[in-house]
Amino acid sequence: AMSYLEKEMHEDVEALRKEKKPVLSFSQLRYLYMYIMYKERANDDAKYLLSLLKKQAEDYDREERALAAVVLKKAGEEKKAQALMPRIHELLRHSDGMYLAYPSGSFTSIDRKVETHVNLMEAVRTVEPKETELLGKMAEWLLLQKRTQEWEQPIQSADAIYALLQSDFHSEGGNWSGKVTYNTWSRTLQTPEPYAGYIREQFQSDSKPKEFYIEQKGNAQGLSWGAVYAQYQLPAVEVETHREGMTIRREVEVSNTKLRTGDRVHIRYTITADRDYEYVCLRAPRPAAAEPAQQLSGYRWQSGLGYYQAMHDASTEYFMDRLPRGTYVIEEDWLVAREGNFLLPPARLTCLYAPEFQSNTAGEKFKVK
Structure with missing residues (x-):
């Protein structure tokens, strides 16, 4: 696969060399990202594309900027990679974790949002590995998206799993216990299923609940959530x-x-x-x-x-x-x-x-x- 990409990219580079003001495209930036990840030494074509990236990286925004930061860091251009990060920090918003804000009502596809978020996480992890708190918040936002989105395409789930595992946000196990207090009686919740960590309990009562409490205890790492549904008849x-x-x-x-x-x-x-x-x-x-x-x-x-x-x-x-x-x-x-x-x-x-x-x-x- 890399041999084929090298052949195709060589043709692109030959065309770029003939232009007065060559501009690195997003597909060429992606190729450079893959090349840097899998090759120890850059060939002449990769060196040429890297030289264009050094000149144009400051003009990039969002996903392109994140990819450029990773490529420059892997290529040994530490200072140039660091120079791209302040803008990435400016783009992030804080609400249920750190995330990249889009205009209200934006129909930017969810798979593109997930992919872009994963690329931003990789840039922070690669260029600023000490930003563990920021990475944790970005991982939290990514995980919370799965609550309300199916992620129909497998690549979205694969991207998210990769980002979460790389950020050490996954649970390392632990003990969990839960208890429900309903009116005058209480009941201990069942032990969650292994790996899935999912439990479901159903209670019935002929009287309106005066008091309803849920208490959970545990030392497992990571994020958890739940919900309580009450069904009753009312005019x-x-x-x-x-x-x-x-x-x-x-x-x-x-x-x-x-x-x-x-x-x-x-x-x-x-x-x-x-x-x-x-x-x-x-x-x-x-x-x-x-x-x-x-x-x-x-x-x-x-x-x-x-x-x-x-x-x-x-x-x-x-x-x-x-x-x-x-x-x-x-x-x-x-x-x-x-x-x-x-x-x-x-x-x-x-x-x-x-x-x-x-x-x-x-x-x-x-x-x-």
Whole structure:
């Protein structure tokens, strides 16, 4: 494979030598990265590409800058590699670990974000090995992304595993114990499964819990997380607004002060995501008095967000395969068909990949004269 790459890159170098102002491309930088990793001595083509890199590295940003820092460090250019790091530090943001910030609503693919983050981690680890605290925070952010993202392509998981193992962020084992206190009784949780470290417990009660505590103890290294789900029945109008990680807000707009049959009602759902999510569903119920103006299911694009809109008898479901960090608006119209007093159940937004991240609106009354 390297012999083939050397042959192809030789043709690129010959073309670059003929240019008045040769510019190193990203693919050529990647080749130089692989060459430095696998070859002890640089050939003439690699030396030429390295000379271009020394001149152009300061103009790079994000992933290219990280790769350039690693290449220069491996090539013995310590000072030039160090000079690239301050800008990388400026690009990082601190929230649930250290990460590279993207514009709100950015549809930069998740696999590209993971790959870029791994390259930044490698640059810090290679050029600044003493920055262990920073590496730990970057590893924490990377691991937390897996909570809400599938990483469908194997290369994403491989990149993440490589970065976590290289940063010594993985767990070295240890003991763990858990205990649940529910009303007047308590129960010890089962021992987590080996390697996966996963446990699941289910409790039932006929009475509303007055007190609910979870206590865990252990000396295992690394990061862990969990969630508690409570299912119970409540009148729709008594349901209060709730959010965890994402937010849904529903606004009902009417043209008249009092609703009458035949009126058109405009509904606006404002969705705010605090991070990148995959496989998100918005279930938007309707009161029995209303019929949807849009009768057909289908894929829609609105407010920079793509989703599949599934029409049902009493609700509409919006399925989003991706929900990037940011704020979005989904709108629909209802036609009032019946008189009377009705209930408008809460709208619920849920990450199906990580159900602990969800939000719902409050229940409302819907009166038609």
